[in-house]
Amino acid sequence: MAPNGLKHLSNALATPDQLSNSSSSIDGVPSDLETSIRCAGAQLTQAAGILLHLSQDIIARAVVIFTRFWLGADGGSLRIYSVKDVSAAALYLTAKLSFQPTSPRSVLNVYTLLLSRDASPLWFVRPGGSPEAPPSPETYILSEGGYQSARLVLLRTETVILRTLAFDTHVALPHAIALTYLRTLGVTKPAVAQRVIQYLNASLLSPQLLYVTHQPNALAVAAIYLSAREEGVKLVDCEWWEVFDVDREELGFLVVGMKSTEGFMRAEASQWNDKSIPMVVDEVEAEIERRRMLEEGE
Missing domain, CATH: 1.10.472.10 (Cyclin-like)
Incomplete structure (x- = not known):
């Protein structure tokens, strides 16, 4: 425990129970799949922060908040919350609490690009790598109707993160x-x-x-x-x-x-070289079902 004057230099750490019993594992998400998705979500947060021109300390704090959200039985489950939504909300929340806030539209525009199967430069979204030819703008530009729907999800997920973390957003970095x-x-x-x-x-x-x-x-x-x-x-x-x-x-x-x-x-990268890492709940369910069918030889 840090002395009172040094609390701003320390963090509340995860307990062994939180590390061994996540909500996702309780809901039947294989541990290796959970690790892969969580890591991809952290990379997605980093990439989005860079495209939004946020400072590295804001990006790092967002990744830590994103990671904390999935810890323990009271944390978020990958079968309930899409990792892309939690990533976007964690970055939006962290930026809002900093000297460098960014708008929901900016955040959602960046995530639309990064999650586009035709335009994304991220290896775990588009396994083939960056597209050789310019993709159609419709594949990575968010429509006004899409923005309004995504904004509601962003703000709702932000509230869920705050509630899950008991409104403790303090992150001390090394x-x-x-x-x-x-x-x-x-x-x-x-x-x-x-x-x-x-x-x-x-x-x-x-x-x-x-x-x-x-x-x-x-x-x-x-x-x-x-x-x-x-x-x-x-x-x-x-x-x-x-x-x-x-x-x-x-x-x-x-x-x-x-x-x-x-x-x-x-x-x-080797394990997922020919397929995308699940970024939404439906994709997580499909991957779990695929693994079940392989195990049962169907």
């Missing part, structure tokens, strides 16, 4: 903490700082859900440890991570977790 730690350690090599930020951003997609299981200071320490080692920068000759309130066991777990994210993403 990025600024990591840069402060680097200065404290006397590390001035720009390549180390750049690699630290890369590790922290990539960890938002971690299958171990590192951002909801570990405090920002621990994430910062692990990213520094990896980055300094890979850049050949020698740090102080002591267990310096303990100064930043991280023990060796936690550091080891985080180092392994951060290093494994790249391999996990490659495995996901």
